[in-house]
Amino acid sequence: MTKRAELVFIPAPGMGHLVPTVQLAKLLVHLNSSLSITILTVKPPYDAKICAYVDSLSADRTSTTINRIKFINLPHPDPDVDVLKFISGLVHTQRSFVKETVTNIVELSNSVPDSPRLAGFVLDMLLTGFVDLANEFGVPSYVFYTSGAAFLGFEFYVQVLHDEQSVKLLELKDSETEFTIPSYVNPVSTRLIPFNRTSSEVVTFFLDMGRRLREVKGIMVNTFSELESHAIDSLSNHKLRNPAIYPVGPILDFSSSSETHHNHDTIMQWMDEQPPSSVVFLCFGSMGSFSVEQVTEIANALEQSGYRFLWSLRRPGEKVNGIRGKPTDYGNMADALPEGFLDRTAKVGKVTGWVPQAAVLSHPATGGFVSHCGWNSTLESIWFRVPMAAWPHFGEQHMNAFLLVKELGIAIDLKMDYKNYGDEVEIVKADEIERGIRWLMDRDSDVRKKMKNIGDRSSKALLDGGTSQSTLRRFIDDVIDNLS
Template sequence: MKKAELVFIPTPGISHLVPTVEVAKLLVDRDERLSITFLVMKLRSDPKVDRFIDSVCKAYNRIRFIHLSKLEPDPNQPNNSFISMIESQRPNVKEEVSRLVSRSESSPGSPTLAGFVLDMFCTSMIDVANEFGVPSYIFLTSSAASLGLQFYVQALHDEQKVDPTEFKGSDTELVMPCLTNPFPSKVLPSAMLNKQWLPFLLRQARRFRETKGIIINTFEELESHAIDSFPKGNSPPVYPVGPILKLNTDGDHDEKSEKFNDIRQWLDDQPLSSVVYLCFGSMGSFGVEQVKEIACGLEQIGHRFLWSLRQPPPNGKMEPPSDYANPRDVLPEGFLDRTANTGKIIGWAPQIDILGHPSVGGFVSHCGWNSVLESIWFGVPIATWPLYAEQQFNAFTLIVEMGLGVEIKMDYRSEFHLDGDENNIVSAGEIERGVRCLMELDNEKRERVKEMSGKSRKALESGGTSSTWLGRFIQDVVDHQP
């Protein structure tokens, strides 16, 4: 059997890099013929990314990382500068892969290039894979249902000549193969309702169809209907190999170990399942007015809370939020004193450790797919407060399709990355109702979440569904090897 090398190209940013590296680890652990080279793009220097890569290099000798030179976005494509930045890396990718191929040809016994595994935003690299005569695969960091949504909207546009942007604000319900329930078009992802972004999403879905397969960070038991909905022959095979989570957080807390110990100490002192944890992902933050409404809602309800409160980036900047120097500046006067015995405000949050703590009984989340999978893994029910990307769709599937969550506001949108609309404000009353509903869930719903937690763990075990799909993917890579 020949040794095979896969080239992985993730989207810039830690939230896409981590699950992609976790897939790579699963592959090299499973089959010693495989080795993997990551081509890493960066928008800015990020010490967190560097530390993460260093820790992987120390532990895995068949996974290596090559940093591509930083390129500036194309000024002629201002609206999609992120995408154009990725596309502009094609010459660099070609150059690095040429080196890999030369090295392989000049040293007998070294692995041969077997294919590219591309992040969902890196479909332009399919052209480079084609130049080298190797197959492309996609690694999707979101759900099987969201892939079904993309294929559905693309077919609606290309075959039925329907313009999806006309659904903005409409009451139309869509019946799509990947869902068992009609879907309200008003909670379609913002980009699908936006004339500047829609062409990119349509092109992305068309290119997905050109690949040899799509690895999805999900598992059969969670999304069996969506996984079965892909017509054989009309779309590439899908491989549900999840949940892919970075559960080992040792070494991640070096610079923040004091903060982390403080959080753990506080959680240790709280009763079982009594704390509601609020966190809105690596890009989630709110303005002062919304922060005050959240604070009032939490105070009215009186439940114990752990709130990851982040400061929005300066206006119009596509940067991650930062921690507040002093949260008192944005919270209602006296709030911290009045809630001193029941609540704790933090900035950055070690999410895996928090969700895994027995005192956490509920999670108010933006419904990023990584967060959804983490909450299921630990059996913690979610109250949905989506912000952007496909998060409104995730909230719908979580509540309506899976029955694993409750709603705070499913159609909330944070439009910072599209057209700068003023955000609608979710009132303290709505927040109080949602959190109360979450923390006082009936036993049947809590049991359902616990049951799915067990299934998520079984899927990864030897003989489990995800483990079987991973083996099938490796076999297909070997079979398609040039």
């Protein structure tokens, strides 16, 4: 008799975590008809867009495998917390709800013949504290890591650096030290380490996450072998006693990225009117924004370069209790731009707020992407073979930029070591930005050729016989084996 297995997924409540997690679940149940998945979701009180997406999941019945994917919304009792406290406290606030939900799954399995049996938890990289609960149920934990393999190796490295060599990350902020990290070919400067200029609470959370990651049975990483072969090989070194590493990407969901928005048709119509590979696309993610002074420098660079451009420009969020909120769209773009800029560039450029990023990257008119180097944006750019100019802002983005520029050669260094720490925000001058744009848009550059090559390989990774699909099948076999 075929063993039927059930996995419980617990994603973090962020679009960059939720969307690829749902897509991963769909891939897994498509590959094996004996596998069922229950996804436990939480609506964050600070993001209406995520709440709307969570609501849409339960209503989705378009997939042929949806009857083997269930969505259960968990309550959250305290709406008056900031993002960090909300995420870091989720394991505590949701533990009893998760335990009750999983207990019901187990009881149903025991009482109904031929029901799938609980085979494991798949936890978000930010929610590794649920490992203890999985242990209570006597099943293994896995993690879906929504950043890259090189950064996972960095996380393991700094955790050992702190715990075994007593190196304090916060004390590195003004040093020029370079570290030899196994998951990177080249030495990495402390200027790129993401948590060395932040609060002790963030560092503690990051280090705890690294410790708990070592306790899981396996880690699915949203990458593919051809992209990060060195990092994957270093993580798979049996001497390090790391969990099993499963490169399963690129996990992308373009259906949800084309959501209805009043700007969508206008933007795509404008793109349709542009020549092939002629547009430089500037977009800095859901949290990316600049001061008016920096906006002026970008505008001057674009005007001086003469290139066609599509620029997603957002107003910085308001600070509440020292924490900056999410950026919003400007009511009037002219308020943030140099006088006359929109008129002077009307024939070659478009400045807008929200953009359908995947749709723009896939458009033949797009010739280059000035990006914050968020991992999902990086994978989209690779998928559509669009070379990147690296301008990271915070988090792991600087390390991603280092990987793309120095390790892989598929991005140019516009400002890889950009300083954006609290009130210490660097102003990048127009000449420097213009130089980066010209380099990015060079049609004969090695960066463009390398991006085309790795993009071609990304398209094959999840096809039959591809490296990532083979890895997904290996992961499923391991899950099924848990039931023996």
